[in-house]
Amino acid sequence: MQPAEHRLDVLKTLGDNTRYAIYLELARSPRPLATSEIADTLGLHPNTVRPHLERMRDVGLLEARAESRGAVGRPQHLYSLTSDAPSLGLEPPVFPMMARMLVDLAADAGLTGEPVLAAGRTQGRALAHRSAGVAVGDAAAEPSAMQAVVAMHGALGFDPAAVEEDDSTTIAFGHCPFGEIAESNPEVVCALHRGMVEGFVEEAGDAHLVDFHDRSHREPCQATLARDA
Secondary structure (H helix, E strand, O other): OOHHHHHHHHHHHHOOHHHHHHHHHHHHOOOOEEHHHHHHHHOOOHHHHHHHHHHHHHOOOEEEEEOOOOOOOOOOEEEEEOOOOOOOOOOOOHHHHHHHHHHHHHHHOOOOOHHHHHHHHHHHHHHHHHOOOOOOOOHHHOOHHHHHHHHHHHHHOOOEEEEEEOOEEEEEEOOOOOHHHHHHOHHHHHHHHHHHHHHHHHHHOOEEEEEEEOOOOOOOOEEEEEEOO
16 A cells, blocks of 8 residues: 555544544553453443454554453453554654653663663652652551552553562563663663662652563563562
8 A cells, every 4th residue: 555545544544533532542541452441431332442443453553462461251452552653642753752862872872780770760759759659658558559569550551460479569561661662772771660660669668679570581571579577
């Protein structure tokens, strides 16, 4: 298909009011969404939503992946916008470009280790202060710090799944919102992510990070937190 024909096909696809509403929900969401989630939000039946999703997928607006976590019954698909899908003004296109340039610059300058972790910790502490689920420094909030870390990752689009064992919690990340940038420079991006988790739990004051698996490990990306004694 020629570029002009493809653009026309995309415009015709988004010209349908229902498809446009579905597309907006996916564009606003920080993580991939299941058909049932979209249907519930828009007050539609999943059977109504499903063909619209497939239509947008056919023209290259959406991509789908199978739900990675085990569940009873048929696996459901999670939908998200493709990397080159139009942002509709919800995300300034210069932001991802700026992020790529800054990460490339950090990698070219050889910034690794503690300086990168420190930058992540600063952001993590700021996120902890803004988190509605954690009363920073308040012992009465225990054990909500771990729950707040999970909620924070959910809000950022990591699609987290938490498993609690005694005094520790392991959080697996089903989706990486840093995506393409993390693929090209995992040493910088994953260290920023680790530092962010460390800063968050340090600021919350009742837990600490004991293990962190990123893209350099064979295990899935995950973090393990332990409650402070």
